[in-house]
Amino acid sequence: MRLLRIVATLAWRNLWRNRRRTLIMVAAVSVGVWAMIFMNALMRGMVDDMVRSGIESLPGHVQVHRLGFRDDPSINNLLPLNDAELAAKLDAAGLVAWSSRINVPAVITSERESRGVTLYGIDPERERKITFVPNSIVAGRFLEGVSDKGIVIGRRLLDALETDLGKRVVVMSQDPDNEIADRGFRIVGVFEAKLESYEETMVFAGKSTVQRMLHVADRVTEVAIMSDDYRFVEQTVQTVRDKLGADVEVLPWTELNTYLASMLTVMDGFALVWTIVIFLALSFGLVNTLVMAVFERVREIGLMLALGMRPFGILAQVVIESLLLLLMGLALGTLLAWLSILPLQSGIDVSAVADGMEMFGSSSVLYPKLTMADVVLANVVVLGLGFIASLSPAWRASRYQPIEAITKV
Amino acid sequence: MTAVRCIDLCKTYRQGDQDIKALDHVSLEINAGSFLCLSAPSGGGKTTLLNAIGGLDAPDSGEVWIAGRRIDHLKKSELAQLRLMQIGFVFQAYNLIPVLTARENVEFVMQVQGLSAAERVRRSSAILDEVGLSGLENRRPAEMSGGQQQRVAVARAIVSHPALVLADEPTANLDSRSSDELLRVFVELNRKYDTTFVIATHDQRVMGYARRVIKMLDGRIVDDIEQHAD
Numbered sequence: 001m002r003l004l005r006i007v008a009t010l011a012w013r014n015l016w017r018n019r020r021r022t023l024i025m026v027a028a029v030s031v032g033v034w035a036m037i038f039m040n041a042l043m044r045g046m047v048d049d050m051v052r053s054g055i056e057s058l059p060g061h062v063q064v065h066r067l068g069f070r071d072d073p074s075i076n077n078l079l080p081l082n083d084a085e086l087a088a089k090l091d092a093a094g095l096v097a098w099s100s101r102i103n104v105p106a107v108i109t110s111e112r113e114s115r116g117v118t119l120y121g122i123d124p125e126r127e128r129k130i131t132f133v134p135n136s137i138v139a140g141r142f143l144e145g146v147s148d149k150g151i152v153i154g155r156r157l158l159d160a161l162e163t164d165l166g167k168r169v170v171v172m173s174q175d176p177d178n179e180i181a182d183r184g185f186r187i188v189g190v191f192e193a194k195l196e197s198y199e200e201t202m203v204f205a206g207k208s209t210v211q212r213m214l215h216v217a218d219r220v221t222e223v224a225i226m227s228d229d230y231r232f233v234e235q236t237v238q239t240v241r242d243k244l245g246a247d248v249e250v251l252p253w254t255e256l257n258t259y260l261a262s263m264l265t266v267m268d269g270f271a272l273v274w275t276i277v278i279f280l281a282l283s284f285g286l287v288n289t290l291v292m293a294v295f296e297r298v299r300e301i302g303l304m305l306a307l308g309m310r311p312f313g314i315l316a317q318v319v320i321e322s323l324l325l326l327l328m329g330l331a332l333g334t335l336l337a338w339l340s341i342l343p344l345q346s347g348i349d350v351s352a353v354a355d356g357m358e359m360f361g362s363s364s365v366l367y368p369k370l371t372m373a374d375v376v377l378a379n380v381v382v383l384g385l386g387f388i389a390s391l392s393p394a395w396r397a398s399r400y401q402p403i404e405a406i407t408k409v
Numbered sequence: 410m411t412a413v414r415c416i417d418l419c420k421t422y423r424q425g426d427q428d429i430k431a432l433d434h435v436s437l438e439i440n441a442g443s444f445l446c447l448s449a450p451s452g453g454g455k456t457t458l459l460n461a462i463g464g465l466d467a468p469d470s471g472e473v474w475i476a477g478r479r480i481d482h483l484k485k486s487e488l489a490q491l492r493l494m495q496i497g498f499v500f501q502a503y504n505l506i507p508v509l510t511a512r513e514n515v516e517f518v519m520q521v522q523g524l525s526a527a528e529r530v531r532r533s534s535a536i537l538d539e540v541g542l543s544g545l546e547n548r549r550p551a552e553m554s555g556g557q558q559q560r561v562a563v564a565r566a567i568v569s570h571p572a573l574v575l576a577d578e579p580t581a582n583l584d585s586r587s588s589d590e591l592l593r594v595f596v597e598l599n600r601k602y603d604t605t606f607v608i609a610t611h612d613q614r615v616m617g618y619a620r621r622v623i624k625m626l627d628g629r630i631v632d633d634i635e636q637h638a639d
Contacts, residue, residue: 003520003521003523005520006517006520006521009509009513010506010508010509013508013509014508017507017508300506300507303500303504303505303506304506304517305489306463306465306492306498306500307492307493307498307517307518307521307565308489308490308491308492308493308494308518308521308522309489309493309521310486310489310490311485311486311489313521401466402465403460403465403466406500
């Protein structure tokens with residue numbers, strides 16, 4: 001411990017022997033760390049927006065289905081529990097929000113055109129906390145209750161059906177007895193979505209109205225559940241599994257939408273690769289600085305070895321010097337990143353290049369997302385790799401022969 | 410009691426395509442408490458012999474014994490430990506660590522030895538006073554004269570009471586007044602602590618302070634003189 005104290009003292013003071021070189025290196029590390037964190041915040045914000053949009057498009061964070069529903073999403077695969085039983089169990093589970101739905105493949109027909117769609121019978125009040133649709137109505141209104149007899153469809157479907165708000169359409173599907181089940185609905189609302197396919201294939205009606213149409217009493221096909229954070233849903237999955245038993249399939253959104261889940265994985269990988277690439281650029285400067293610092297102090301190193309300091313003390317001195325330099329750069333870089341992201345919290349308008357982004361479900365306003373994980377990642381990578389990079393010059397310094405080092409010209 | 414024993418030491422350096430015999434079958438015994446000068450012209454082998462005694466350089470053949478322990482076969486870490494605990498060094502130049510103050514330079518060896526802060530302060534204050542550097546404790550080497558720097562180096566060499574102090578041309582960069590002051594410090598410390606001093610030099614004034622002078626030429630001992638010091 002006492003050796004560490006003298007070694008740390010020497011490392012710190014040696015850093016400031018060449019003040020300009022140290023400050024330049026600290027500045028380089030700071031800018032590198034800032035770039036790591038800032039860029040990751042931008043990318044994280046974009047992916048976060050995509051994931052939220054994807055989750056709000058219906059899946060929620062967790063979904064419950066009857067076993068086999070995902071292979072055959074038909075009216076024959078109703079959940080074994082009815083509305084009241086579901087409410088009793090899920091209301092007691094302390095969930096952030098949940099909503100039961102009935103969704104079946106259907107055909108919607110206007111006076112001119114027909115299209116294949118997915119009909120969702122929903123509880124409008126509960127859905128407000130889960131899906132984007134209530135907030136995306138661009139004409140008319142959203143559904144007002146489970147018994148609402150109107151229907152809400154997407155803008156593109158409205159155009160494809162060559163119909164309009166207030167007009168009637170017929171929705172046709174099958175009931176559990178494989179008999180045709182159909183009903184006329186008046187279009188009461190039109191929504192727009194980030195993804196074209198949502199507007200073309202999703203139609204929403206009151207849950208009770210759809211249940212009556214399909215002759216399924218108070219049964220549903222799925223339950224969507226929200227948790228506090230889409231990244232941490234395992235606890236919610238377990239809670240719901242415990243409440244609903246083994247007859248149902250409880251899946252997190254990452255398994256329901258593997259594309260979005262893979263985006264998160266890709267983002268995590270990107271953050272790591274980006275951080276490492278920047279560090280590699282920095283490492284040349286770092287190693288060069290340390291090599292120069294050691295080269296300038298060969299005689300002192302020889303003196304310390306001659307006086308009885310073990311080679312480990314010399315190695316530790318160079319490594320600590322490197323870590324102190326990196327720590328200063330990290331602190332400054334992290335502060336810079338935070339200060340530069342803070343004023344951008346209200347969003348960056350990227351509409352000029354937004355067409356491609358919207359195709360992937362991301363909006364034209366980018367909200368940088370500074371996460372502790374990315375800050376920790378940048379700090380750990382820089383410190384970890386910096387430690388490794390400093391080992392080479394430190395090792396060389398510790399291997400000097402005392403007398404050769406002292407007499408080195 | 411024998412502080413240092415060298416038996417048939419040989420050391421050859423390669424310089425260009427020539428072999429230079431720095432030590433040529435050197436045998437030597439130094440008693441504890443001696444004040445001894447190794448005298449030789451440049452290239453005569455005195456520094457090589459000093460480095461071999463201090464465990465800084467290994468001889469090609471022969472044996473080196475310090476305080477009854479053979480050291481020429483020791484590992485690096487064992488030699489480091491030996492130098493740390495038993496030998497004090499004063500070099501010709503680059504003696505001090507520039508980023509440390511006089512007191513910190515003196516405390517350096519004690520800190521590596523693991524002595525407590527209180528003990529370090531007590532000893533460093535006493536020794537700095539003894540070598541006449543009271544009041545200069547917080548100065549860095551760049552803020553001191555050459556003579557003062559050498560006295561700090563002497564203080565550091567002696568502060569942990571080693572059995573042996575090896576000094577290589579300690580007065581080479583000093584004026585005559587500073588040299589005399591430094592040598593008087595050497596003599597006083599030798600008398601007070603009974604520390605063995607081995608000084609490599611070709612400075613006649615230094616030899617005047619020694620009780621024994623060993624003259625070397627071309628890596629061999631050519632004369633061994635006992636004398637009354639000035």
